[in-house]
Amino acid sequence: MMVNHHVAHHPLIVLGGGLTGLSAAYHHPGAIVYERESVPIGHGKSHVVNQFIFDEGIHVVHTTDPEVLALYEDLGVRFSVRQRKAWIQSHGARTRYPFQANTYGLPVSIVKDCLVGFVQNDFRDRTAIANYEDWLHCIFGKGIAEHFMIPYAQKFWGVHPRELMTDWVDVRHPRPSLEEVVEGALHDQTKGFGVNAEFRYPVRGGFGAIGQAFVVKVGDRLRTGMEVTALDVHAKTVTFNGRETVPYDRIVSTIPLPDIVRCIADAPPEVRAAAARLHTNSFFVVNVALNRPEETDAHWIYYLEREFPFVRLSFLANFGDDVVPAGTSAIQAEVAYHRDTNPLAGSREDVVRSVLECLKALRFIRSDREVLFTNTLDIPYAYIVHDRDRAPSVRVIHDFLHAHDIYPCGRYGDWGYLWSHDAILRGRNMAQALVRGELPHGASVSDTRTGCGCVGEFMA
């Protein structure tokens, strides 16, 4: 009875209307979602510009989890299924993704190093793996690690793989058999590897169609234009836009951990210090709309060397049928950076210019006359850096927040490399635990059955 009384007077407050927050509200009828932006859905949204649909970097559905697919069906999202066509540009050649299974076409000396390293791998003791660099050597051998994996990781993460842990790798790096490695060195091997060899993409509306379906279901329980600016964990109130203060009983927070800690004026010094040790990389996304139909059937291409300003190019017309207007096409370039360790090469205008120059050099654009328009998107919090500090720092912050009935979850609440389906499940699990009364006030979430408490556990 007590719980009902609380729910009636203080609906569950969900901070952030991305996929995690929307999923939490969908699964908790008493939840109100407060979202900073006027348009919700966070990184899962699609932006429509002049009838072109741009996602926030490449976004595809690659889960085969029946629970998630059933949820998408309940939401009414329809998908087309695509066979991934992905390539890697490196060492002057374009080879099929993933690198480790497809060295055919690379300079012979590189192919040889990759094969010899895979076979004569003297790093076999998995218990000796201390970091991501070790892991790459152990799983793929010296040649593949040093010719591709390590330099690509540095370009992507902005830090050397020896700084990274291995609690995020798992399915993200398919390990081919020796036979497949040899086959892929001798021939153009078309076999698909990895979790997204086949992927789903919404038939209409871009990737954002998933979030949009949640938005419809959550209805007027979603409040946009509401930025959390202060949290008083003693009075148990949250303030939006510096003026509107509401009481809370429980909060599910999906906003980035460093931001929520910043909103708590009297957060203990050790919690602030922990927040300062959390890192992500950032993405600067350059979209280029073209006035001619798509000429490649590739979905995306990875770029290894630094002379290419981007880590990936994607060809949007190949994702969904309504992503570009008839007779046109669009390219999206994802530039990875980090404010301190891997800064952008120049101003944002400089980066757009160098992306266009590079697209011309690669013959994806033949002349300026083909370009209808460009637009850009900055993603300061992109991929969580799983370095040594991450797990202990997240634990300190989570313990503090849990003690005040604030339950962080999602990509930036759990602070982990979560895909969209992981985020949706995190929101669902947290909501269901609250609905079922499984979270006593002040409980550490790892003591419960929410499945949300264990740092790094999302890999399961």
Ligand SMILES: Cc1cc2nc3c(=O)[nH]c(=O)nc-3n(C[C@H](O)[C@H](O)[C@H](O)COP(=O)(O)OP(=O)(O)OC[C@H]3O[C@@H](n4cnc5c(N)ncnc54)[C@H](O)[C@@H]3O)c2cc1C
């Ligand atoms: C470049 C890129 C590519 C990706 N590709 C894929 C892919 O191919 N497949 C896949 O499954 N997943 C992919 N993902 C992951 C996927 O986007 C995320 O897992 C998912 O969108 C995370 O949702 P979330 O709700 O946890 O976080 P978010 O989407 O960040 O949502 C958090 C929300 O909180 C709001 N907010 C922030 N601060 C405040 C505040 N102070 N007050 C109120 N609201 C606030 C934000 O505006 C946002 O709407 C990709 C992510 C990125 C960045």
